[in-house]
Amino acid sequence: MISFPKLESWNATTKVATIAATLDKKRILCRIPLKILHNKYGATEDNAMQSVNLHREVIQDAARELIENGHYEKDGSVLISLSNL
Template sequence: MHLTHYKTTPTGDTVITFPRLECWNAKTKVATVAADVNKRRVLCRIPLTLLRERFGATPEEPMQAVTTHRLVIQEAARRLIETESFEEDGSVLIGAQDI
């Protein structure tokens, strides 16, 4: 599957919502939270290392930190989307500087 680089609308009418869609990739050790941006899906990724550093996540239950700190993670993702800080695959990667 090929994802294109997503650009927000130039008019500033960007609508960003966060449905309760999230998952954990045990192989890459990255949590993903979905965002809907003007009715298009953007995957917002946050690595276990950052979840552990900022929120005390455990390797056994990393998604508990995502659930507990959902609003902080969503706000970081929102800022990355609004500044069009997309990865090559169209996702956003939340880093230490974002939280």
């Protein structure tokens, strides 16, 4: 079962928001670039994490689907794209 603890971060250098997922006691980082947040929700760098919180359910559903289908990046994270939302 995939769960989503309330762990999140913003990387101002790469402009990527990250939320955490847990599957079988393993942490999976679920990343969503600012460009995607902006295109889908109108987010800016100043309110990116607020946008993540407002749309957390949709973002988690997208991350869950990527994890369930094994769509991992080389580093073990999942990258959420516009087509996933």
